């Protein structure tokens with residue numbers, strides 16, 4: 001499919017790298033493509049970033065048929081690269097299936113993304129730790145009241161420069177173990193990157209924040225016993241010489257950082273398991289001196305060491321509230337590959 005191009009006549013001023021933070025600035029262009037039943041995906045175009053007008057009746061506003069992805073582009077010595085973009089579009093298609101949205105052509109999506117990034121190449125920041133955040137998403141655009149899968153969609157990619165997640169390197173976070181609210185259950189949308197999952201997470205997140213916690217650790221939706229994931233990240237624990245992460249069970253989001261960590265850990269010959277793990281087991285391991293460290297994994301922060309857990313009023317300090325050894329090693333290796341400081345031994349990097 002051809003991609004039509006309309007360049008902006010009013011390029012915006014780029015923010016200084018110290019002011020970037022996360023999610024506040026958007027590049028000059030966006031990619032957009034339409035879907036209509038009978039016609040398929042069509043009209044791929046790159047146009048100036050800006051408002052789109054929709055009828056108030058479009059279905060995404062009423063029934064929440066929306067999915068998204070998140071990845072980053074990195075710059076080193078004027079070369080711009082992406083980290084495993086094929087994995088993101090593969091996952092987007094899995095999310096499509098879960099929400100009755102028509103699939104997209106994955107390799108076309110990677111090509112479209114590369115073209116978009118190439119046009120906004122100057123928007124990829126190069127200060128240490130900064131990157132260009134990329135947000136592909138699909139929304140239902142049929143104007144209709146009444147529940148059924150929409151017969152029209154928009155697939156859109158917007159991008160924007162973001163700062164280093166942690167200004168002074170890694171920083172341990174405090175996590176509230178959620179025993180009341182649930183994010184997802186098996187048979188639901190948990191393994192899809194659906195906007196609805198985030199709507200469902202806000203209440204618990206707000207309560208945890210009020211109590212001084214950065215994120216919540218979700219337990220399974222039925223027994224509230226088994227660990228699922230942390231807010232917007234997957235989670236790992238080091239117990240004795242075993243590195244454990246909850247097995248993908250249908251209600252956990254299959255993170256690409258999780259997958260990359262598993263591949264790295266296995267390549268280092270460590271004892272790694274994907275299995276069911278209860279929150280009680282983690283507290284028991286801490287009591288027996290076997291809990292070495294815990295960390296979250298996700299695109300935004302890469303690795304987020306966990307310094308404290310709070311479960312039913314029982315507080316647990318991990319790694320003395322400091323950064324664990326494995327957390328640091330994974331962070332150094334993944335960011336090293338992303339920024340071209342370490343060799344790309346797994347072929348994760350795609351040049352723009």
Ligand SMILES: *Cc1c(COP(=O)(O)O)cnc(C)c1O
Pocket residue numbers: 070193229231232233234253254255256257258297298299300
């Ligand atoms: C996106 C996301 C993750 C992390 O996935 P990555 O591909 O590693 O960024 C984890 N949990 C949830 C709920 C997510 O939405």
